[in-house]
Structures are given as C-alpha cells and as structure tokens.
Amino acid sequence: MAFYEENPNSITGADIVVGIPSYNEVESVARTVEQIDKGLSEYFPDLKSVIINLDNHSSDGTREAFFSAPGKFPRIYLSTAPGVRGKGHNIRNFFEKAAQLSPRALAVVEADIKNISPFWIRNLVGPILKGAGYVCPLYIRHKYEATLTSLIIYPLLRSLYGRRVRQANVGDYAFSPQLLDTYLKPPVWNQGVDDFGIDIWMTNIALASRVPVVQAFMGARKVHRMMDPMAQFHVLFKEVVGAIFELMQVYHDYWVQVKWSKPTALSGTDIHETETPLPVDINISRLHERFTQGLEQYQGTLERVFGPMVITKIQEISSMDLQHFSFPAQTWATILFDAAAAFSRMSADEKSSLLDALLPLYLGRVLSFVKKTERMSVQQAEEYIENECMIFEENKPYIIKVWT
Amino acid sequence: MPKILVVDDEEHIRLLYSEELKEAGYEVITAENGYKLLERIEEEKPDLVILDIKMVDYNGLDLLQDIRNQFYDLPVILSTAYDTFKEDMKSIAADFYVVKSFDLTELKKKIAMALETRLPG
Known part of the structure; x- marks a missing residue:
C-alpha cells in the first residue's frame, strides 16, 4: 500500500x-x-x-x-x-x-x-x-x-x-x-x-x-x-x-x-487536424564511433553469447566505413533472438553484462536505419519498418528453436 | 473450406476474384458495396474479407473501422488500385493490403498468411 x-x-x-x-x-x-x-x-x-x-x-x-x-x-x-x-x-x-x-x-x-x-x-x-x-x-x-x-x-x-x-x-x-x-x-x-x-x-x-x-x-x-x-x-x-x-x-x-x-x-480516427512531426537530429558519426568502441569494449561478452556465425557478421559490419555502413534486419533479428535465449539462462550479473553489450549493437542498427531511410518520408520509413517486422515474423521458428 | 467475402463495386473484379479463389480451394461470396455489410458478416460468418477501399458511396477504410470494432480478429485484406491510402491512419487496422492486379499471386499469398495467423485463445 x-x-x-x-x-x-x-x-x-x-x-x-x-x-x-x-x-x-x-x-x-x-x-x-x-x-x-x-x-x-x-x-x-x-x-x-x-x-x-x-x-x-x-x-x-x-x-x-x-x-x-x-x-x-x-x-x-x-x-x-x-x-x-x-x-x-x-x-x-x-x-x-x-x-x-x-x-x-x-x-x-x-x-x-x-x-x-x-x-x-x-x-x-x-x-x-x-x-x-x-x-x-x-x-x-x-x-x-x-x-x-x-x-x-x-x-x-x-x-x-x-x-x-x-x-x-x-x-x-x-x-x-x-x-x-x-x-x-x-x-x-x-x-x-x-x-x-x-x-x-x-x-x-x-x-x-x-x-x-x-x-x-x-x-x-x-x-x-x-x-x-x-x-x-x-x-x-x-x-x-x-x-x-x-x-x-x-x-x-x-x-x-x-x-x-x-x-x-x-x-480517434475522427481527428481531422494532425500535427507534422518535428525533425530529429541524429549524429551518425557519433553513432558509428559508439558502435565500434562498444564492440571493442564488450568483445568478451559478445563472444560468450553469440555463435561464430553471428560474430563473423558483426565483424563484417564493424569493418564497414560510415559511408557504406549497413546492419541487416536479418542479422539483427538473429542477435535479439539469440540474446533473449541466452538471457533466460543467465545469472543477474550476466544478464546485466549482456544488456550492456547489446546497447552498442543497437546503436549500430540505429545508424543503419538512419542511412537507409534518410531520403524517405515518415510514411516511407514506416513501410520500411513494417517490412523489417516481417523479417522478424519470418524468423519466429528460429527463436523457438534456440530457446529450447 | 475457408469462406472469403469479396466486397468490391467493380463487377469484373468480383468475377475475377471469385473464379480464381474458388479454383484455389476457397468458398467465395461477394458484395457489391458496404450496404448492411456488418449484418452480412454476422450472417455469413466469413473467415476473411477482401475489401475495396474506393467504392461508390462507400469508403472502405471507414468500413474497415466498423468491421474491426465489431469483429476484432476477422482478417481483412484491403484491395486497392492505388497505394496512396497508406497515408490514412485507418489503414493500419487491416491485416494486409494488395494492389489490384490480374495476377492474384500476391493476394493468394496474403490470404494464406492471414488464415494461417495464430494467436492462442
């Protein structure tokens, strides 16, 4: 009470x-x-x-x-x-x-x-x-x-x-x-x-x-x-x-x-007047820096959690320069599903370290999203996200498999 | 056999969808507009609705709201000649959308997915 x-x-x-x-x-x-x-x-x-x-x-x-x-x-x-x-x-x-x-x-x-x-x-x-x-x-x-x-x-x-x-x-x-x-x-x-x-x-x-x-x-x-x-x-x-x-x-x-x-x-669809969203500034160089620094900092945790295939993918992504940077949704879905499965078997301290290590990967995903959608309207970016959600749904059998 | 209700004011689309979907193994019923659509759904209990967005006298997106409010989980696929409808927030209440075409491959794929969708009861 x-x-x-x-x-x-x-x-x-x-x-x-x-x-x-x-x-x-x-x-x-x-x-x-x-x-x-x-x-x-x-x-x-x-x-x-x-x-x-x-x-x-x-x-x-x-x-x-x-x-x-x-x-x-x-x-x-x-x-x-x-x-x-x-x-x-x-x-x-x-x-x-x-x-x-x-x-x-x-x-x-x-x-x-x-x-x-x-x-x-x-x-x-x-x-x-x-x-x-x-x-x-x-x-x-x-x-x-x-x-x-x-x-x-x-x-x-x-x-x-x-x-x-x-x-x-x-x-x-x-x-x-x-x-x-x-x-x-x-x-x-x-x-x-x-x-x-x-x-x-x-x-x-x-x-x-x-x-x-x-x-x-x-x-x-x-x-x-x-x-x-x-x-x-x-x-x-x-x-x-x-x-x-x-x-x-x-x-x-x-x-x-x-x-x-x-x-x-x-x-609420009877609302006729809607606002326009204000632009949000994103510093892509800073995102790239935090992504690469984070990978270095949490290398040990990442290698303990993810299998060789995912680690190779992460290395491949981290080797890309800012101009060509891309972090595919398929890899991201695999990372989140693997992380969730590993999390379920971890101690409290290990869980905390895993979430720390996930943050720079997320920043890399944000960077990739910004680069892919920078010329898109809000509506087009929404469609892009919808398509990425379908990749998660298509990969649902994977999380079921790795969870057990 | 899953029952599909096709709501479209263009006769050739109703005929095309009926013929092709029956051939694909579905039972198909049709409606030429949104008149008493909710009553029709209540009576016929279709497993899925294919809904035209722009019909004479009826806005498919408004009908979609009515369907979703009364039949929360009934799959609805929006069928349209143009994809500008996506700018209208109401469209997110649809399971899927397809752009009208004589090739129904995409529509059949979306129908299969919508009917396969499973949430525990």
Missing part, C-alpha cells in the same frame, strides 16, 4: 479512475489535472470519476499544486515513502488503490505532458468503456524519434505476441478492471519494472493476456516539459529490453504458439 494517502472527499468508488504519476512536477501537474478534468467533464459527464496523483514524495509542492488545480472531480493523493522513487512504485500504488474503487475503466497519464488536451482522455478511456482491455496511444512521431521502439520493441513484441502495437512503450495508457486483476498478481516484478521498465511491462502483459487491444490515434506529438532523450538512456535501454526478455520467460508457452501477427482496432 501507499506510504501516505490523502482522500479529502472520502471517495470509496468510481467508474473512471485516472492516475498521474509524478516526482517534483509542480510546474506541470496542475495543467495536466485541469485537462484531465475537462476531458472527463466533456466526454463522460454522467460517470463518477476520480483523479489520483501517484507521487514519489515530491518536495517541490506537487501535492499542493495537484489539489489546487481547477476542476470538479474529486482527487486522491498517494505517495511512496521518502526516498522511494520510480514510476513503477507509483503504478503499483495505483493498482492497489484503484482495486478498492471498483472502476469500469482506468487510465494513466504522465504529469509532464505540455500539450495534453481533453480529447486525449476520450481517446484513452472511451474504448475501455466499450469493451477493450488495453488502450495504447499512437502519437505523431518523426522517423528518428523513439528508435528503441521502432527497432527493438515493435518488431520483437509483434513477432512474439502476434499483435501490431506500434508505440508499446509510451507512458500513457488505459486498461480494464479485468486487466487490473492480472496486474495485481504480477508474474515478474523487479527493480527495472519499478523504474523505466513499467510502461513496457504494462503493454507486454496486456498482449500476453489476450485482451482486445486498441491503439488510440492522438493526432499530435507528445511534448514533455523537459526532454533529453539521451539522459539516462543506458539505464532505460537495459530496463526496457530486460523487461521484455524477462517476460519472454514467463510467457514462453504463449508466444511459441503465435504465428504471424494481427492488427489492432483503432480509435
């Missing part, structure tokens, strides 16, 4: 429960609450709703800003103990509190989104009230935004669990009370899930639970108050990829049965 709870309206039940995880978000939480409140008022006026701040014991006045934001729906404040950080802790508090409220729909929205608007709430919550199990947003993204999703998460989850969810690692989602029951009895919960791994954990379990998944088109980019994608990227990479690999062990009996993939339903 949460270390601290404040429930000034003594709320004991609600149809819709919206959680806002936070840590020192005094500058943005009030606007987020206001927009959520407007969305609930406008689109679900006849339902009982409650907004819950899921805080990490912020010291900057987040709690006060949360309660003082304008709006009509009641609020609850939950916090972890002082010093306990991480979104996963907040989400766990959310599960436990929400279960007491017997909701019909649950949603989580990040506290620091600068451009959230009321219809985001409609798009997230609406499909759950109509019978969906999990709703994952679909934001407007540039081809080089979220390459971890495009090059690892999407192809891997799609080929494993058979459902095409394009942005599975976003921090906002909605889910049904049935799925809440599953989340309350987690098959895996580790330090990574307490932190950056929580978002992929949520989607991955939804996919393996075989609930109807809907992607909600938001028509906009998601703009965070502070955004430095490379800050803590190493930790994020390890926790997200680590969470997927851990869950592969749990859901092995499920994913071995999956063949090819299916689309999801889509909501």
Whole structure:
C-alpha cells in the first residue's frame, strides 16, 4: 500500500479512475489535472470519476499544486515513502488503490505532458468503456524519434505476441478492471519494472493476456516539459529490453504458439487536424564511433553469447566505413533472438553484462536505419519498418528453436 | 473450406476474384458495396474479407473501422488500385493490403498468411 494517502472527499468508488504519476512536477501537474478534468467533464459527464496523483514524495509542492488545480472531480493523493522513487512504485500504488474503487475503466497519464488536451482522455478511456482491455496511444512521431521502439520493441513484441502495437512503450495508457486483476498478481516484478521498465511491462502483459487491444490515434506529438532523450538512456535501454526478455520467460508457452501477427482496432480516427512531426537530429558519426568502441569494449561478452556465425557478421559490419555502413534486419533479428535465449539462462550479473553489450549493437542498427531511410518520408520509413517486422515474423521458428 | 467475402463495386473484379479463389480451394461470396455489410458478416460468418477501399458511396477504410470494432480478429485484406491510402491512419487496422492486379499471386499469398495467423485463445 501507499506510504501516505490523502482522500479529502472520502471517495470509496468510481467508474473512471485516472492516475498521474509524478516526482517534483509542480510546474506541470496542475495543467495536466485541469485537462484531465475537462476531458472527463466533456466526454463522460454522467460517470463518477476520480483523479489520483501517484507521487514519489515530491518536495517541490506537487501535492499542493495537484489539489489546487481547477476542476470538479474529486482527487486522491498517494505517495511512496521518502526516498522511494520510480514510476513503477507509483503504478503499483495505483493498482492497489484503484482495486478498492471498483472502476469500469482506468487510465494513466504522465504529469509532464505540455500539450495534453481533453480529447486525449476520450481517446484513452472511451474504448475501455466499450469493451477493450488495453488502450495504447499512437502519437505523431518523426522517423528518428523513439528508435528503441521502432527497432527493438515493435518488431520483437509483434513477432512474439502476434499483435501490431506500434508505440508499446509510451507512458500513457488505459486498461480494464479485468486487466487490473492480472496486474495485481504480477508474474515478474523487479527493480527495472519499478523504474523505466513499467510502461513496457504494462503493454507486454496486456498482449500476453489476450485482451482486445486498441491503439488510440492522438493526432499530435507528445511534448514533455523537459526532454533529453539521451539522459539516462543506458539505464532505460537495459530496463526496457530486460523487461521484455524477462517476460519472454514467463510467457514462453504463449508466444511459441503465435504465428504471424494481427492488427489492432483503432480509435480517434475522427481527428481531422494532425500535427507534422518535428525533425530529429541524429549524429551518425557519433553513432558509428559508439558502435565500434562498444564492440571493442564488450568483445568478451559478445563472444560468450553469440555463435561464430553471428560474430563473423558483426565483424563484417564493424569493418564497414560510415559511408557504406549497413546492419541487416536479418542479422539483427538473429542477435535479439539469440540474446533473449541466452538471457533466460543467465545469472543477474550476466544478464546485466549482456544488456550492456547489446546497447552498442543497437546503436549500430540505429545508424543503419538512419542511412537507409534518410531520403524517405515518415510514411516511407514506416513501410520500411513494417517490412523489417516481417523479417522478424519470418524468423519466429528460429527463436523457438534456440530457446529450447 | 475457408469462406472469403469479396466486397468490391467493380463487377469484373468480383468475377475475377471469385473464379480464381474458388479454383484455389476457397468458398467465395461477394458484395457489391458496404450496404448492411456488418449484418452480412454476422450472417455469413466469413473467415476473411477482401475489401475495396474506393467504392461508390462507400469508403472502405471507414468500413474497415466498423468491421474491426465489431469483429476484432476477422482478417481483412484491403484491395486497392492505388497505394496512396497508406497515408490514412485507418489503414493500419487491416491485416494486409494488395494492389489490384490480374495476377492474384500476391493476394493468394496474403490470404494464406492471414488464415494461417495464430494467436492462442
């Protein structure tokens, strides 16, 4: 249970429960609450709703800003103990509190989104009230935004669990009370899930639970108050990829049965005005440097994990100069499948080393993707990714073989 | 024998698909537009739908949304003369798409894949 709870309206039940995880978000939480409140008022006026701040014991006045934001729906404040950080802790508090409220729909929205608007709430919550199990947003993204999703998460989850969810690692989602029951009895919960791994954990379990998944088109980019994608990227990479690999062990009996993939339903398609993604600058020389340096640094780990065929391929790729650099999807699929299989048999320390060694290979894949798609439109780059996903799906028998 | 529903307002396409797909071992039923399409699917219970995107009075991408909302896992293959439809976000709710052609090799391959797709129940 949460270390601290404040429930000034003594709320004991609600149809819709919206959680806002936070840590020192005094500058943005009030606007987020206001927009959520407007969305609930406008689109679900006849339902009982409650907004819950899921805080990490912020010291900057987040709690006060949360309660003082304008709006009509009641609020609850939950916090972890002082010093306990991480979104996963907040989400766990959310599960436990929400279960007491017997909701019909649950949603989580990040506290620091600068451009959230009321219809985001409609798009997230609406499909759950109509019978969906999990709703994952679909934001407007540039081809080089979220390459971890495009090059690892999407192809891997799609080929494993058979459902095409394009942005599975976003921090906002909605889910049904049935799925809440599953989340309350987690098959895996580790330090990574307490932190950056929580978002992929949520989607991955939804996919393996075989609930109807809907992607909600938001028509906009998601703009965070502070955004430095490379800050803590190493930790994020390890926790997200680590969470997927851990869950592969749990859901092995499920994913071995999956063949090819299916689309999801889509909501929010009535949005007529959509934003154009902003360009993302990529420093390809720096990527190349980090790729080659990383290979040198983790040579021992790579040779322990991968067979001679993969090592030869990696050497071949590393020998290419920047101008001719290419890292084929087929090799990448083999590397990820081999890594996942090896991970399942490793100690905690070995797992950590493997994920460290995987990062430079991923940077090499990003470099190759950028070079192949630099002249493509966002739409063409999407088609390129779709074709690469098919390579993962075609190679599904390989992961089944190497896993056993 | 898997049952395929072909929805297309061009008669020659309905005839071509029917003939070739029957020869390939499928049962084929047809509809010339989207009128009462959901009721038809409910009644006939096809295993797969081939859906034209541009029909007189009907937008195949809107019909796709309706199908996906009511028949979540029913395979749908979009059939089109042009591939500009991919710019419309709604198209991602389709299992596959094919560009219309007299050579149905690609369509048959996509049908086989869609019918082979397996997710544990």
